[in-house]
Structure formats: C-alpha cells, structure tokens
Amino acid sequence: MNARSLKFQLLVWYAGLLTACFLVLGAAAYFALRSYLSSDLKHTQLRRARQIAQLVTEQKQDAARISAEIENRYAPGQNDRFVRIAHEAGQIVYTSSNPASGSFAPSNLPTAAWPKREEGTRRIELPNGHRLLVTSHILEAAGGKKYLIETGALMDDLEQDLHQWLTFLLGGLPVVVVMAVGGGYLLVNRALRPVDEIVASAERIGSQNLEERLPLPHTGDELERLSVALNRMLERLDQAFQYSRRFVADASHELRTPLTVLRGELEGFAEDERLTAELRERVGSALEEVERLVNIVEGLFAISRLDAGEAQAEWVKFDLGKLATATADQMSLLAEDKEIKVSCAAPPGVMVEGDRARMKQVIVNLLDNAIKYTPAGGAVGMTVGARENKAVLEVADNGIGIPRDALPRVFDRFYRVNKARSRAEGGAGLGLSIVKSICTAHHGNVEGSSAPGRGSVFRVELPLVTNHASKNNGKHFA
Numbered sequence: 001m002n003a004r005s006l007k008f009q010l011l012v013w014y015a016g017l018l019t020a021c022f023l024v025l026g027a028a029a030y031f032a033l034r035s036y037l038s039s040d041l042k043h044t045q046l047r048r049a050r051q052i053a054q055l056v057t058e059q060k061q062d063a064a065r066i067s068a069e070i071e072n073r074y075a076p077g078q079n080d081r082f083v084r085i086a087h088e089a090g091q092i093v094y095t096s097s098n099p100a101s102g103s104f105a106p107s108n109l110p111t112a113a114w115p116k117r118e119e120g121t122r123r124i125e126l127p128n129g130h131r132l133l134v135t136s137h138i139l140e141a142a143g144g145k146k147y148l149i150e151t152g153a154l155m156d157d158l159e160q161d162l163h164q165w166l167t168f169l170l171g172g173l174p175v176v177v178v179m180a181v182g183g184g185y186l187l188v189n190r191a192l193r194p195v196d197e198i199v200a201s202a203e204r205i206g207s208q209n210l211e212e213r214l215p216l217p218h219t220g221d222e223l224e225r226l227s228v229a230l231n232r233m234l235e236r237l238d239q240a241f242q243y244s245r246r247f248v249a250d251a252s253h254e255l256r257t258p259l260t261v262l263r264g265e266l267e268g269f270a271e272d273e274r275l276t277a278e279l280r281e282r283v284g285s286a287l288e289e290v291e292r293l294v295n296i297v298e299g300l301f302a303i304s305r306l307d308a309g310e311a312q313a314e315w316v317k318f319d320l321g322k323l324a325t326a327t328a329d330q331m332s333l334l335a336e337d338k339e340i341k342v343s344c345a346a347p348p349g350v351m352v353e354g355d356r357a358r359m360k361q362v363i364v365n366l367l368d369n370a371i372k373y374t375p376a377g378g379a380v381g382m383t384v385g386a387r388e389n390k391a392v393l394e395v396a397d398n399g400i401g402i403p404r405d406a407l408p409r410v411f412d413r414f415y416r417v418n419k420a421r422s423r424a425e426g427g428a429g430l431g432l433s434i435v436k437s438i439c440t441a442h443h444g445n446v447e448g449s450s451a452p453g454r455g456s457v458f459r460v461e462l463p464l465v466t467n468h469a470s471k472n473n474g475k476h477f478a
C-alpha cells in the first residue's frame with residue numbers, strides 16, 4: 001500500500017489512536033488500581049492498629065494479657081502480619097512472632113523514630129526483596145503513658161495483582177493493535193469504496209461517452225458533493241464538446257455546396273476553348289486548390305458525422321479478409337506508379353460487423369499513407385487475422401517512419417509530421433483522424449508504431465463476429 005495514500009494515512013491514524021487510547025486507559029487503570037489497593041491495605045492496617053490500641057486500654061496496659069489477647073484475636077504470625085507495641089520510653093511491650101511464610105523477622109524490623117503525627121504509614125524494603133507496609137498509631141493511655149502501635153502486612157498480594165494487570169495489558173496490546181489495523185482496514189475500505197467507484201466511472205468517461213455520469217453515493221456527505229460537482233463539470237464539458245462538434249459539422253456542411261459549385265465552374269473554365277492556354281493553366285491550378293479544399297471539407301464533414309454517430313450507413317456482417325484483398329488489389333495500381341510492391345495476406349472468413357464502405361475507407365487511408373510515405377522500391381504489406389475475439393488488420397511499410405514524439409499525434413486532425421512534404425502530396429492530415437473515428441464507431445481501435453527511417457505499422461482491432469453468434473452490439477448509425 002502506498003504510504004502517502006489517503007487509505008494508508010487513515011489506517012495509520014485510526015490504528016495509532018486506538019492503540020494510544022488503549023495504552024492511556026490501561027495505564028490510568030493501572031495507577032488507579034495501585035492507589036486503590038495500597039490505600040485499602042493502609043486502611044485495614046490502621047483499623048487494626050486502632051483496634052489494638054483499644055485492646056491495650058481494655059487490658060489495662062498489662063503486657064501479658066495484651067499479648068495473649070492479640071495472639072488470640074489476630075494470630076499475626078499465622079496470618080503473615082506484623083504487630084509491635086512500644087512504650088514511649090523505648091521498651092517493647094509486644095512483638096508478633098515470626099510469620100509462617102518466614103518472609104520477615106518482626107524482631108529485626110527497624111524501630112521507627114517516634115512519629116510526630118498520631119497516625120502514619122511507611123514502607124520497609126526487606127533484604128529478601130519483599131516489601132512491608134507498616135502503619136503506626138499513637139495511644140495516650142490512662143496515666144499519661146504513650147504507646148506506639150505498629151501494624152504491618154506484606155505488599156506481595158498487592159504487587160501480584162498489579163503485576164497480573166500489567167501482564168494483561170501487555171498481552172492485550174498486540175491483540176488490540178491487530179484488531180485496530182484489521183478493523184481500520186475494513187472501515188477505511190468501506191468508507192472509501194465510493195471513491196473507487198467514482199474513479200472507475202471517471203476513467204470510463206471519454207470524449208465518446210461524455211453523456212455518461214458518475215454514480216451518486218446518496219450519502220449526503222463530501223463524496224456525494226464531489227460526484228455532483230464532477231457531474232456538473234461533465235455536463236459543461238459535454239455541452240462544449242457538442243457545440244464544437246456541431247460547429248465543425250455545420251461549417252463543413254455549409255462549405256460543401258459553394259465549393260462544389262465553384263469546382264464545377266472552374267472545371268467549365270478549364271475546358272473553355274475561348275480562354276487562352278495560359279489562362280486555362282491558371283484556372284487548372286486554382287481547380288487543384290479547390291479540389292484540396294473539397295477534400296478537407298469532405299474529410300471534416302465525415303469525421304464530425306462519425307463522431308456524432310450520425311453517419312448514414314448500413315450495418316452488415318462482412319468478411320474483412322476479402323475486403324482487404326480486394327482493396328489491396330485496387331490500390332496496387334497506385335503503388336505500381338511508385339514502384340512499391342503491395343502484398344496482402346488476408347485469409348477469408350475473418351468476419352466483422354459494421355459499415356463495409358467505411359471500413360474500406362480505413363484500409364484505403366492506411367494503404368495510401370503506407371504508399372505515400374514509402375520511397376520508390378519499398379514494400380507495403382497488409383495482414384488480416386483473428387486473435388482471441390478480435391479481428392486484427394495490420395498495414396506495415398518500410399518507409400520513412402514516424403519520429404517517436406510525433407507518433408501520439410498522428411491521429412489528431414490536420415496533424416502532419418512534415419507539413420511541406422505532405423501538402424505537396426495532397427495530404428491535409430485528416431486521413432488517420434477519419435480512420436480513428438471509423439474504428440471507434442465500430443467499437444474497435446487503431447494504433448501505430450514506427451521505427452523512424454525503417455518503417456511503420458498501423459494495427460486496427462475490431463470485435464470479431466463468430467459464425468455461431470452474430471454479435472450486434474453496435475451503435476447503429478442513424
């Protein structure tokens with residue numbers, strides 16, 4: 001996945017934020033749990049210290065009775081607890097026995113300095129790694145005597161609980177990351193699916209189907225607004241396109257009649273015996289220019305009608321191989337004048353559907369170019385064949401070729417690589433545009449390749465019609 005793509009960025013942000021939330025919440029829960037557990041332990045121990053203080057008062061400060069009562073009620077040794085009662089003068093009144101677990105020795109625990117406050121807490125780190133939470137309570141007994149009552153418990157349970165929580169957190173982290181990435185991937189894919197659909201539709205729309213529109217997701221969100229805006233833009237483009245097509249169609253149509261009249265008039269003059277030979281020659285050269293004009297206008301008219309899908313035509317099934325052979329025969333006369341050999345390998349039976357006359361025009365234009373742009377003595381070869389579900393027609397020559405940078409433009413209207421040369425040979429630069437328009441109207445396509453100085457190949461591909469299923473998938477010409 002491209003690291004700069006929107007999908008990737010969204011996914012990273014989503015997974016990152018979710019993981020960060022999990023970590024922050026987990027850490028907060030860890031600290032809250034720690035504070036809760038230690039305050040709970042502290043309060044239990046303080047409560048115990050207060051109970052023992054009461055016991056000291058009840059037993060009238062008699063050391064033996066106090067010890068017996070504490071052992072009896074709390075059995076600190078057996079419960080891993082610590083209890084110590086010290087007199088203000090430093091004398092120890094009671095120390096609990098060694099705990100059953102043996103994790104600490106109460107008699108070895110350091111005595112605290114007499115605390116300033118009535119109640120307090122401290123932690124003792126034991127050499128064996130255990131920790132003890134010790135609370136202290138000062139009792140002012142009858143007779144003004146003061147006792148320091150210390151109660152303590154190991155922090156092992158608390159630490160074990162915290163450790164379990166931490167293990168759970170760290171163990172859960174990879175699961176959360178995997179879920180965040182997986183869930184994020186699904187969510188992002190789902191959210192961006194309409195974008196893919198818009199892109200796919202936008203890719204399909206070209207000058208031939210500008211009337212098509214992008215799908216509207218109907219979500220009321222930014223994507224719907226984007227589709228609506230793009231559709232409006234397509235609408236405007238479509239109108240502009242139609243306007244320019246209509247203009248070319250109307251202009252060429254309007255020019256046809258006066259040009260035909262002009263040509264007729266000039267032909268009359270050229271044959272008029274009353275004019276001097278010099279005048280008739282000048283009329284003749286004017287006639288040549290008018291012929292050129294007529295060709296251009298006819299070419300433009302044909303293209304504009306083809307592009308608008310309005311050409312008058314019959315849509316029939318015909319044999320492309322036979323058509324190619326017949327056309328090559330006719331054209332070879334033209335080639336003979338230039339001493340160019342035209343060969344044609346076109347087996348019959350390659351069936352296509354469409355307008356035969358227009359398809360013939362494709363072949364004529366391609367052969368005309370191949371002959372025109374190949375020096376005397378060269379060779380032109382045409383092949384027709386069926387490949388998969390396509391009929392393929394290729395016209396190859398060993399002529400002057402087309403420069404690499406000009407190749408993509410040869411199908412543009414009026415484009416000629418060498419304007420002077422092409423004009424001298426009567427070319428207007430419309431032949432390949434007409435070829436392309438006809439191929440497009442037949443749901444096919446044409447492309448050219450060339451090695452400058454060594455020759456060119458033009459290849460036409462059309463939908464093949466099999467004998468079993470005649471596929472009439474076409475836009476019929478009106």
Ligand SMILES: Nc1ncnc2c1ncn2[C@@H]1O[C@H](COP(=O)(O)OP(=O)(O)OP(=O)(O)O)[C@@H](O)[C@H]1O
Nearest residue numbers: 369370373401410416417422427428429430431432
């Ligand atoms: N087989 C070819 N070999 C070399 N150049 C070619 C070949 N076919 C086309 N070209 C180049 O592409 C240009 C455009 O071809 P196109 O057939 O559209 O126009 P044209 O031949 O100049 O004029 P028109 O076909 O209108 O008489 C040509 O002027 C020529 O420079």
Ligand SMILES: [Mg+2]
Nearest residue numbers: 369427431432
């Ligand atoms: Mg041409």
